[in-house]
Amino acid sequence: MKAQLLPQLFLGAIALSALAACRGETSRETPIVPIRNMYKQPRYNMQGESAFFKDDGRTMRPQVDGTISRETETDPELAKGRLADNSGYVLTIPKAVVDEFGGMAQLLDRGEQRFGIYCAPCHDPSGGGQGIVVKHGMQVPPTFHQKRIREIPDGQLFATISNGISNMPAYGPQIRPSDRWAIVGHVRALQVSQASVAQKETP
Numbered sequence: 001m002k003a004q005l006l007p008q009l010f011l012g013a014i015a016l017s018a019l020a021a022c023r024g025e026t027s028r029e030t031p032i033v034p035i036r037n038m039y040k041q042p043r044y045n046m047q048g049e050s051a052f053f054k055d056d057g058r059t060m061r062p063q064v065d066g067t068i069s070r071e072t073e074t075d076p077e078l079a080k081g082r083l084a085d086n087s088g089y090v091l092t093i094p095k096a097v098v099d100e101f102g103g104m105a106q107l108l109d110r111g112e113q114r115f116g117i118y119c120a121p122c123h124d125p126s127g128g129g130q131g132i133v134v135k136h137g138m139q140v141p142p143t144f145h146q147k148r149i150r151e152i153p154d155g156q157l158f159a160t161i162s163n164g165i166s167n168m169p170a171y172g173p174q175i176r177p178s179d180r181w182a183i184v185g186h187v188r189a190l191q192v193s194q195a196s197v198a199q200k201e202t203p
């Protein structure tokens with residue numbers, strides 16, 4: 001019985017492989033999809049009209065309070081800390097961000113608070129690199145009070161927070177851009193406050 005089925009199986013396998021060979025080739029014909037599953041489903045087009053929402057009859061929704069607009073990500077200076085012509089990092093915190101907080105003092109307050117939440121566990125509250133996580137075995141991060149890190153541009157600090165660096169994870173996905181700038185401000189404040197320590201440590 002089994003032996004009789006073999007030729008059929010063989011032919012079937014050839015037919016299948018011939019069909020499979022057609023995959024990947026471009027064609028202008030409408031594709032034949034026997035099992036349509038979720039190919040077609042009701043959806044709204046962008047900027048379309050809809051009677052579903054009572055407020056303005058459109059499918060696009062107003063931005064929800066507390067969410068981040070993707071548009072913040074299109075300005076290279078604010079979103080990446082890079083100059084618009086991509087020639088390097090911005091040297092100082094963009095004025096638009098300071099204005100957003102209503103002044104440098106407010107920015108620094110926010111930065112201190114965010115630093116305490118996101119950075120101090122590893123970098124410790126003074127930025128020396130002896131945070132609680134390090135005491136549990138994590139690699140010791142470099143102190144912020146060394147010449148190299150004191151001298152990197154604000155935009156590069158911003159990019160380090162956003163993208164992470166070697167063993168440090170990226171915080172871009174967790175911290176909104178203006179808060180990352182506020183943290184940059186706080187790191188700068190720490191560096192100024194520890195300047196005398198830094199001079200002793202790095203001749």
Ligand code: HEC
Pocket residue numbers: 115118119120121122123133138139140141142149157160161165166167168169171183187
């Ligand atoms: C989970 C621990 C951890 C957290 C949280 C963390 N870092 Fe780091 N950070 C590190 C480690 C480890 C390094 C060293 C990475 C390396 O070079 O291997 C580092 C390096 C750095 C550097 C030096 C970059 C350079 O050019 O060498 C800066 C600046 C920095 N972190 C800033 C921050 C700031 C600001 C935050 C808060 C948003 C933060 N880090 C959060 C672990 C952490």
